[in-house]
Amino acid sequence: MSPLPTNIVRRGDASRSALAVASLRAVHQLLDEPLVLADRIALPLLGPSAEAALRSDPFALNDPLSRGLRAALVARSRFVEDGLSRCVAAGVRQYVVLGAGLDTFAYRNPYHDEELQVFEVDHPGTQRWKQQLLAEAGIDVPPGLTFVAVDFERDDLTHVLQRSGFRADQPACVSWMGVTMYLTVDAVLRTLRAAAGLADGSCLCFDYRVPTAMLDPVERAISDVFEQRVAALGEPWLSSFDPAQLQSQLIALGFRSAESATPEELNERYFARRKDGLRTGGSVRILCANK
Numbered sequence: 602m603s604p605l606p607t608n609i610v611r612r613g614d615a616s617r618s619a620l621a622v623a624s625l626r627a628v629h630q631l632l633d634e635p636l637v638l639a640d641r642i643a644l645p646l647l648g649p650s651a652e653a654a655l656r657s658d659p660f661a662l663n664d665p666l667s668r669g670l671r672a673a674l675v676a677r678s679r680f681v682e683d684g685l686s687r688c689v690a691a692g693v694r695q696y697v698v699l700g701a702g703l704d705t706f707a708y709r710n711p712y713h714d715e716e717l718q719v720f721e722v723d724h725p726g727t728q729r730w731k732q733q734l735l736a737e738a739g740i741d742v743p744p745g746l747t748f749v750a751v752d753f754e755r756d757d758l759t760h761v762l763q764r765s766g767f768r769a770d771q772p773a774c775v776s777w778m779g780v781t782m783y784l785t786v787d788a789v790l791r792t793l794r795a796a797a798g799l800a801d802g803s804c805l806c807f808d809y810r811v812p813t814a815m816l817d818p819v820e821r822a823i824s825d826v827f828e829q830r831v832a833a834l835g836e837p838w839l840s841s842f843d844p845a846q847l848q849s850q851l852i853a854l855g856f857r858s859a860e861s862a863t864p865e866e867l868n869e870r871y872f873a874r875r876k877d878g879l880r881t882g883g884s885v886r887i888l889c890a891n892k
């Protein structure tokens with residue numbers, strides 16, 4: 602078997618792609634009006650010098666490719682948080698953020714009265730770095746938050762969650778955004794199998810890359826640029842999936858339904874009638890599966 606390409610996260614370093622996407626969410630707070638994702642933690646979490654640099658020149662990260670990616674990032678966060686709000690209204694009290702990176706939901710959690718428990722699941726190197734950033738920024742770790750260390754290439758999500766106080770007999774809302782592309786197909790399918798064992802009433806929303814051959818020439822050219830950029834960061838893309846096949850696989854694993862949210866639907870839902878023309882697109886698709 603050929604070895605996996607070098608991945609700095611598996612080596613134990615913090616994820617650089619997590620910093621890159623968090624910086625773009627922070628730029629969204631400064632440049633985009635109206636906001637798709639209102640996130641008062643996005644800037645302070647990056648630390649005083651990074652926050653000051655972005656505030657003084659947010660346009661440094663406003664080239665057309667960064668703008669398109671920024672739209673995709675805020676749309677996916679808003680999409681999962683809208684889904685979470687429906688889950689909480691239906692009685693779900695556990696939220697699991699897989700590959701959390703610098704996701705800030707737990708520090709803005711509006712569901713204190715509902716006692717929503719949040720589990721941030723990530724590689725230990727990224728998690729240590731986030732905890733340092735939180736401490737340096739004076740952002741308290743809220744009582745309902747549990748950090749759970751995982752290596753998706755090696756660990757079984759069910760066992761990892763079991764050891765962390767997660768109630769396997771209770772439903773959960775699970776998000777897994779911006780992670781599967783950095784994992785092997787085996788690791789993605791193993792984690793999906795574990796998620797299929799969640800209690801009835803649970804839901805899982807994640808995104809994944811579609812094969813390059815399925816993209817139009819413009820999307821393919823953009824995808825090639827991003828592929829080179831993430832490889833240069835030390836986090837190469839390792840997987841892609843055919844949407845129809847993946848949907849069937851989720852049903853075969855035991856999910857009751859699996860529905861995709863296309864870029865067109867996200868544009869209609871979150872970017873309609875904007876004067877600044879911000880729109881999402883690209884080679885990544887979102888799937889939500891329900892138990």
Ligand SMILES: C[S@@+](CC[C@H](N)C(=O)[O-])C[C@H]1O[C@@H](n2cnc3c(N)ncnc32)[C@H](O)[C@@H]1O
Pocket residue numbers: 610611615616618619622623699700701702703704723724727751752753754777778779780783784
């Ligand atoms: C691009 S970041 C996305 C972070 C976050 N979901 C967001 O949208 O901001 C990728 C995340 O995947 C995590 N990751 C990559 N490979 C991993 C692995 N083998 N096991 C656990 N986490 C991994 C990284 O630590 C990082 O947090």
